[in-house]
Every structure is written in structure tokens, then in C-alpha cells.
Amino acid sequence: MATKETYVDECAKRHGDFLIPILQDIQEKYNYLPEDSLKEVADTLNIPLRDVYGVATFYRSFSLVPKGEHVFTVCIGTACHVRGGARLAKTISRELGIQPGETTKDMQFSLETVNCLGCCAIGPIVVADGQYHGQMTSQRALDLLKKYRGEKNDSRES
Numbered sequence: 001m002a003t004k005e006t007y008v009d010e011c012a013k014r015h016g017d018f019l020i021p022i023l024q025d026i027q028e029k030y031n032y033l034p035e036d037s038l039k040e041v042a043d044t045l046n047i048p049l050r051d052v053y054g055v056a057t058f059y060r061s062f063s064l065v066p067k068g069e070h071v072f073t074v075c076i077g078t079a080c081h082v083r084g085g086a087r088l089a090k091t092i093s094r095e096l097g098i099q100p101g102e103t104t105k106d107m108q109f110s111l112e113t114v115n116c117l118g119c120c121a122i123g124p125i126v127v128a129d130g131q132y133h134g135q136m137t138s139q140r141a142l143d144l145l146k147k148y149r150g151e152k153n154d155s156r157e158s
């Protein structure tokens with residue numbers, strides 16, 4: 001009897017033995033790397049599970065816990081910090097009711113901080129679902145959250 005093809009099988013067909021692209025596809029589909037998928041990847045590629053975890057935990061873009069539908073990342077590196085990056089992180093944290101590294105209970109938002117995104121000149125920076133927003137203010141960050149919540153934005157600041 002033929003067994004049903006799993007998503008990991010599909011990924012392995014697409015990427016062969018290349019672990020990172022397989023993990024990227026799994027991360028994209030589930031928004032994190034489920035433990036069962038990691039075990040299946042290890043079996044499929046015939047490599048030790050610890051090696052799969054080694055890669056999965058090395059890169060910040062991978063997560064072993066479910067993330068929210070929207071991921072907000074605030075840069076708190078030195079250049080952004082002196083322009084209010086930490087204040088932005090606090091504002092978003094207070095608005096969402098979560099700390100950096102956490103996800104809201106409704107799984108809508110995750111908040112993360114990072115120490116430099118390599119574009120200090122436009123800081124402070126907030127990245128929302130991969131889109132960079134430079135020269136952020138607290139008001140603009142709140143407006144951005146409203147936009148992602150699907151709420152009407154009534155701020156006059158652009």
C-alpha cells in the first residue's frame with residue numbers, strides 16, 4: 001500500500017538533500033518549525049535529528065514555537081536606540097500586551113527585537129512582515145499596528 005506524500009516529502013522533492021531550503025519551506029507553511037516536521041526531515045534526509053535542530057536553532061529566521069500571523073521586529077541597535085528604537089519597542093509591547101519574543105494569545109502578532117538590520121541611516125526601524133519602515137515614531141508604529149489589525153487610521157501624521 002502506498003503511503004500518502006507529506007509536505008516534507010514535497011519539500012525534499014523540490015530541494016533534494018538541501019536542509020535549509022526544506023526548513024524555509026516548512027517555516028513558511030506553518031509559520032514555525034513543528035517538532036514532528038523536524039523529525040520527519042531527519043528521517044527523510046537520513047541525518048541525525050540533532051543536526052536538524054542545530055540548523056533550526058542557529059538562524060534567527062527559524063522558530064521552534066508558533067509565531068503570530070504578523071511579525072513586528074524593532075531594531076534596538078545603537079544607531080536606532082539613540083533615535084528612539086527602545087521607546088518604539090516599549091510602545092508596541094504595551095499596545096500588544098506582550099514582551100519581545102512573545103506572541104499575542106490570539107496568534108495575530110509576534111514582537112521581536114534585533115540589534116542591527118544594516119540600514120542604520122534610516123533608523124529607527126520597524127519591520128512589519130518583512131517590510132521595512134524607517135524613521136519611525138511611536139505614533140507611526142501605532143498607526144502601522146492599526147493598519148495590520150484592519151482598523152481605520154485616523155492619525156494626521158504621515
Ligand code: FES
Pocket residue numbers: 075076077078079080081115116117118119120121123125
Ligand atoms: S542599529 Fe538599527 S539598523 Fe543598524
